Every structure is written in structure tokens, then in C-alpha cells.
Amino acid sequence: MAVVILNWNGRRWLEKFLPTVLAHADGATVVVADNASTDDSVELVGRAFPRVQLIQNATNLGFCEGYNQALEVLHTTAAFRYYVLLNSDVEVTANWLPPLRALLEQQPSVAAVQPKIRQYSADVVERAQFEYAGAGGGYLDRLGYPFCRGRLFDTLETDRGQYDDSRPVAWATGACLLVRATAWHAMDGLDTAYFAHMEEIDLCWRLWNAGHEVWYYGGSTVFHVGGGTLAKSNPHKTYLNFRNGLALVYKNSTAAELPGVLVQRLLLDWVAALRLLTQGQVADCRAVLRAHWYVARHVRGWQQRRRQFPPRLRIDERPGVYLGSLVWAYFAKGKRAFPALSRKLFNKA
Template sequence: MKKNLVSVIIPHYNGVDFIDQCLQSLTKTTYKPFEIIVVDNGSRDGSQSFIKKHYPQVKLLQSPKNLGYAGGCTFGYEHSTGEFIVFLNNDTTVDKHWLTHLVKTAQTQNIAICQPKVLALRKPTHFEYAGAAGGYMDRWGYVFCRGRLFDVCEKDEGQYDQQVDIFWASGVCLFTKRSVLETIGAFDPYFFMYFEEEDLCWRAHLQNQRVVFVPGAKIYHYGEKTAKKYPFKKYYYFHRNHSILLLKNYAWSSLLRVLPKKFALDMVMMIYFLFKGQWKRSVSIFTATLFLPFHLVSILKLRKQTQHLRKRDEKEIWNMLYPKNIALSYFLRDKKKFTDLLEESPAYWKQLPYR
């Protein structure tokens, strides 16, 4: 390990234009020292030769197959040397001072994981879907962000420019420490894509560690360039991993309270999308649900490993999670902004044990 060095790890699969834009912005970073590691997941568009030619300073790791985002990040981490680790999407650009703010926050406070402000690359005045100003989760595992509820992304007007503790940091740009990953593990490759960052942050909370939003650090994200090409794959992993996330991290007492309603909601969604003519999404929910009983043994092994990390009482974890179902708040109670949730459940926000 090299002290003060930041290892920036970028999983990549096709998209030369995106990785070029990302690497160009990284070269302007003012913080030193840092290294850039690109994990190429078997690109077939000339990405590897392009990076070698135009960015010889980048450490390029080539995988013969697509490891997914989680596997690519873990592979890169295993070949890194930094005291600090950043997992970064390839369709991002960064503000030149981004690392300075993240390192300063991590060094001066007892913090395990940090997230910068995530703005939309195509509309930089607004928050971006995947992360915005930090993530939260309700008790059924449905996620939302400061600055983004479902598809409604707010304009960034400085309304969330306070450093606050959050429940999860976006995998679009997740900053952490090598010492943290050595304790709780890196992204779980079992997830492949979706919910890997929520799983990592939940493990940090089980260890009684903090996850923090750092408003001074800014990045810009294009968003979902790969998932849009493969909608069934996207929906399948989303619904499958949502269930695995809960099964791995909750105590049994909480699972008994949550799972019946969670699976009931899944069935309602499956029927809803079927009647809407979105059969791919309906089938993906069914297939994802069917996956669970056939792989329960392997999921329970992952659960056992996760629960061995526990230093925090389950009641504290339960109280960290939003008490109302965010989908019902959004669709039935017309809560379209994060500030609406502050008004909906003021007692919850005041009692958070990790703020």
C-alpha cells in the first residue's frame, strides 16, 4: 500500500468515446498522487488499443470476459496499490478538485465511504439519477436520493450542499479506504450489476462505520448507456439483486417483517406490467423471483459471511431506513421531491442515529 495514493478504478465495456472523455477529465485532477486503473471487460470496439496509444500512463487490466461492474471493480481493487480507492463509471467526467474534497473528508473524520455530488452530464444544472446528492433506502429496500425520487431529478440550486451521513453511496463514484475494504470486503461479484453499492454500504453500517455525502466534490454522469441496450437483463438483475440485498443484510427478525410485503409488491408489479404490455419487465420479475429458491444455499452462505461483520444492533439499522414505502409515497401520496419526504416523516429525519 502506498500512503496518500488514490487508486481510481474504472470498469469498462465498449464505448471508446466515453472512456476517452472520462480519462481526459481525470488528467486535469489537481490532487496528487493518484493512479488510474481501467478494467476492460472484453471490449470489442478497439478500446484496449485506444487506451494503450492515447493514455500510456493508465494501468490497463484486460479480462477475457465481462465481469460486470461489481466483478470489474473487485478485479481492479486487487491490482491497486492506493491507500484510498475510488470506483468510477466510465461514462463520467470529473471536476478537477473532486479528489481533494473526498480525501480531505476521509482523512479528517472517521468515515468509511464517501460520495460526491453526481450531476447529469447532458444537463449539468440538474442532479443525475444514479446518486444525486446521496442515497437513502426504505425498509423494503427501495432506494431514493437527495435530489432524485424515481425519475424526477431536481435542479441543483445548492439546496443539498451540506455534508450529511447517508445510507448508501452511488457506485457511479464511490470513494473508500483500502482498510475498509480489507475489513468488509469489496463489491460482491454475485450481484454482477445493480445494488452492489447498497450492499457494500450496508456492510459498512453493520460495522458501525459512516457513509457520507461530500458536496464540494462534483462529477458528471451520462447514465445507463449499457442498460438501455439490454432491458430484460437490467430488470432481471435489478429485481433479483433487490431480494438478495435484503436476504444478506437484514437480521431474521427484520426479514420476517419485510419479505411478505416485498414479495406481494413484486407480484403486483408483475401483473401490472403484464397488463401494460411490458411483458419483458413482467417476465424479468418472475424469473428473478424464481432464481431465489434454486440458489438459496449460496445466498445463505453469503448471508453468513455478512452477518459475521455485525457490530451494530439491528434496531439501529431498522431506524436508519425510511419507515414509509417510498413507492407509495411517490405514486399515491404525490411526494415528488426529497423535501416532500422531510415533511412527510419529520420524526424519522430527526432521530436518525447516523446524522
């Protein structure tokens, strides 16, 4: 098993969190794949962490291609059965890894699993909260909007043990993702057209369509800083989220579902852009419009990707799907926590 950390100018995170990763690696090979950092990350790893295997990319390839190339190097040089994609700004805990690996070993149908993700913070109250990226397992609503148990939009729940279970989910976070090597390579890894953001949702959706399962395991916990490489308020992140969200449903919705989903997504995205504009966030509003224009101009490329991994499961056949509208539930009806969502609207797949 290889624990692979993709790094770009993340010296402070490597210095802070890599010692804990090494201490709790449970025999796994720890790898840092560097995306042409301009800080002294590479020098730090070579000097302070000689046990770490270092892979150096010549340019910044982004999250998707950076991981794809790193795991291809590992695939050709070693016979790893499992990969862990681990963000550089994640603090692992004792015994975080063995139960995740045991789940995959005991259930051959499961191709990927994530642990519980909580906030990294010096504040005790904040540290008890779920973290935005992954929380208690990833879900989708009927229009493909992602959310988590423990996190609806930017509203976070406190961990009181309510999500200590294990279950299939629609998607598992790329902040800390254990995946079978065979499944990863069969899916051709992450779709590089995403560059970053929602790429793990796309991967998990393709895994489900290919007959695999994706799980959440609540008996393992890690702590994620979040926004360690790109701030939430960054217009470029707004652009990537809206562009990739639209591409996500275009690639993975069935032919019967696609027209209705696309029309509703476009309308809601335009409402979101108008809301950003009225709040004075002009750059973010423009980012939404640029995202739509990009998808429209590159529709043939998305069509090719859709044909490569044809959508197979209808929305009511996919685990971890809320058959209502999360946007309506959250903004119109004031549903601010996962338990407030109607249980009747979750599919039984």
C-alpha cells in the same frame, strides 16, 4: 490513491472523459480495468493515454468481479490507501477529489464517500438536474427500496444548492465512490453474486454493520451520463434490479425484521409485475418473475453470504433510512420530491 475505471466496450466514453479525469487526478494513479472489450478501447488507452495503468481481464466479469479483480491486482502491487470506483461515463470537475479524500483523512470512522452526482448533458436545464445514480446521497425505505436526495424513482430535482451539505447516508453510489482500501478488502469487495446493480448498496450496508460510516459530500460535483452501458428499458436490467433488490434485503435485514420485510417486498414486486404487464411490457414482467425464481433457487448461497457478514443494525439504527413506504408515498400520495417526504419518518440514527 487509485482512480479505477472499469471499461467494457466504452471507447467513446474513455475518449470523451478520460482526458478530464487525468487533468484533475490530483496526483492519483488512474487505472482502466478492461472487461475483455471487443472494441478498440485497449488500443486507444495504450496509444492516447500512456499515463494510464491498464489492467486487462480475460473475460467480461461484470461490474462486481471486474472491480474485485482489478483492486486485488492493485492491492498486491501497490500500497494504495484509497480507491475511487469511477464509471467510464462520468465527467469530473476541477477539485472534485481533494475534499473527498480530506473527509476520509479527517474522520477515521468514515469508510466511503460519494460526491454530488448531476446529469451530464449539453442542455443547461438537464445539466442542473440530479442524476439517477446517486444524486444527493443514497437512502433506503423501511422495505429496502433505494432512493436518493434529489431523485425519487425516475423523478429528478434541480440542484439549487439544497444538498450542498455533508452527512451520513445509507449508501453511496458506485458511479463515483471513494473507499478506504482497508475497509474494501475487509468486506471482500463487492458481492459477485450481484453481477451488476445495487452491489454498492450491499457493500455500504455491510460497511455500516461492520461499524464503519458511509457519507455524502455536497462540496464536490461530478456529471454522469447514466445508462451508458445498459439502457433503463432493458428487461435484463429489470431482472437484475428486482433480483438484487430482493437479495439485498434478504442478506442484510436482521432476523427479527426479515420475515415481514420479505413478505411485503414480494407482494409489492408482484404488483409491479402486474403493472408492467398491463402497460404491455411483457418481457419486463417476466423478468420480475424470473428474478424471484432465481433468488428462491439460490437461497442457500444468500444464506451463506448473510452468515459471512451478519446483520447487526436494526432498521431504526441505520442512518439514511425512511421509516415509511416510499412506494406508498410516491404512487399513492403523490410525493415526488425528497423534501415532500415526512421528516418525522426519517430515523434519528
